[in-house]
Amino acid sequence: MSKILIVEDETIIRTALRKLLERNQYEVSEAPSVKEATTRYQLKDFDLIISDLRLPGAPGTDLIKLAGDIPVLIMTSYASLRSAVDSMRMGAVDYIAKPFDHDEMVTAVKRVIGKAKAGKLASQSTQTASHAIAGMIGNSDVMQDLYNRIHKVAPTAATVLVHGETGTGKELVARALHEESQRANHLMISVNCAAIPETLIESELFGHEKGAFTGAATNREGLVAAADGGTLFLDEIGELPLEAQARLLRVLQEGEVRPLGSVESRKVDVRLVAATHRDLRKLAKEGKFREDLYFRINVVQLELPPLRERGTDIITLAESLLQRYCTQFGKPLLQLSADAIRAITTYTWPGNVRELENAMQRAVILCEDEREISSELLSIDMDAAPFEEDEEGDLAFAARTSVGRNLRGQPQDAGEDLSLEDYFQRFVLEHQDSMSETELARKLGVSRKCLWERRQRLGIPRTRAASASSLAK
Structure with missing residues (x-):
């Protein structure tokens, strides 16, 4: 059972978080400050430390150095985003912004602990440690996994399908696969299938004989043959016409290419790396991409994560x-x-x-x-931004305002198992008659869109007073 230390000065939040984690089979300890955490516990005994950024006395970021190799997950309000980013630079494994859902917190905890355990296993093994790819920047989990997969498949002769949204760096992956392969001393030919007219794509890829078609005044070697001994990178392969797909399939199956207008084929030794942003399986079902070619090129698939992930x-x-x-x-x-x-x-x-x-x-x-x-x-x-600045520099609905109080203004029992959604609900119900939607969102540290979505999920209708106040502003 993984052991987690929660360092949070607000008792009600600390207790709710402890119960949440215990329900998910974690062994949890808690402390209200950095000083008490280091006095009462040996930080090295934990698998993860979850700490609020702002604490009485020393800030939560002090735990990053004190914990050594133990990952520290920082909790912060949306309004303190710059501080959260700074904490990442100081070595925090990740941060999570308040208010967060239960599922969001549990997912983050599982991810961080899983990554830490995988890192320990990797350090104990004799396998080569992963390292970044030339031209690619990033140390997130998804990128580390991508680097590892590239290093594993690059030395082989396997055909690779690189899938990712536009602008994610698919050609950088193809270049890395080529440079780490045994073909690095030969050419890598890159072809953007979407940039070549359909009437010319077969001639460009496979070459042609003199007189094969109008305008073919000389023999011409195709790009497939030019890549002999090296790597052929076909970007946006989903745009390749069906006729050209059939010829490419022969190259992959038979290891030979026949130029247009020729009766003879020549042997070629080419490793194919294909890339696309489209769903080739779906295109194959729709008859827009050859199914046999899809299965031939989908030997190893590398997924490039979008920047937002x-x-x-x-x-x-x-x-x-x-x-x-x-x-x-x-x-x-x-x-x-x-x-x-x-x-x-x-x-x-x-x-x-x-x-x-x-x-x-x-x-x-x-x-x-x-x-x-x-x-x-x-x-x-910035209309897509999910939060706004809070003048107080902290999350008003969290422990520093009416959170932890009931609607009669009495202190909430710290032992009650309140969720963060409960805190949200209480704050909205308590203040929506006196605040506009914009003011509520600003105090909660979220956008109006996020506030509306949470109202819908929790079944909290807007009151007439709130609606009128919002319109008046």
């Missing part, structure tokens, strides 16, 4: 890009402002790393400040 990797990426473009454009080394960090970490980045690169490049070019990049320069749609 890579946690604090996004800050590391943004800062790296910021430094690169400052150097490139002869600007002083700039920093990201607090509002820029908030914008970067809350935006969904549909264009992924490519979109982030464009945003950082644009911001550096347009920046007139010699110190910081503001969120306005990023041109990010």
Whole structure:
């Protein structure tokens, strides 16, 4: 049974969290401060430490150094996001923002403990430790898993299908597979199947004989043959016409290619790495992609995570890009402002790393400040941001306001098993007659959209008074 230490000064939150974790089969200890945690316990005896960022006396981040190799998960309000990011830089394994759902907390705990145990097993084994891929930045769990899979499959001759959204770096993965293979001394030929007209794709890939079609004035070697001995990277293979798919299947099955207009085939030794953002299985069922080719290329599939699922990797990426473009454009080394960090970490980045690169490049070019990049320069749609600043710098509905009190204003029994949803519900019911929706959201540290969604989930209708107040504002 994994052992967890909770360091939280508010008794009601600490007790509720302890009971939640105990229900999920964890052995839990608790302390109200860093001093008591280090006095009463040996931190090395725990598998995980969960600490509030703000504590009486020393801050929760002090536990990061004191705990050594024991992972520390920091709890913070949405309004303290900059501090949370700073704590990650100091070595916190992750942070979780209040208010959080029970499932969110349990998932985070399982992920952190699982990663820590996997790390210990890896360090005890003789297997080669994972290391980052050239050109790829990030140390999140999903990226570490991707690096490991690349290192495992690269030395083999297996065909690889790389799947990921636009801008996630599929060609970087293909390049890494080539450079870590035994074919590294030969060419890697990259072809964007979506960029070549359908009438020319077969000629480009497989070559043609003189006179094979109008305009074929000479013999021409195709890109498949040019990659002989090396790697052929077909980006957006889902856009390949069915006729070309049939020819590619022959290359993979027979190891030979026949140019257009030729009656002879030539042997080729090519390793195929294909990439797509589309669902090839679905396309195969719809008859838009050959099913036999799909099964042939889907030997090993590597999934590239979108930027929004890579946690604090996004800050590391943004800062790296910021430094690169400052150097490139002869600007002083700039920093990201607090509002820029908030914008970067809350935006969904549909264009992924490519979109982030464009945003950082644009911001550096347009920046007139010699110190910081503001969120306005990023041109990010902040309507998607799930939180707002709290003037008090903490989460009002948490332990520092009416949370922990009942509707009559009496202190709540610390032993009562209240969930964080209960705290949310109490605060809304207690204040919705006197606050607008915007004020409620700001005090709770969430967006109005998030407030509305939680109302729907918890069945808390808006009162007429609240609606009228909101309209009046």
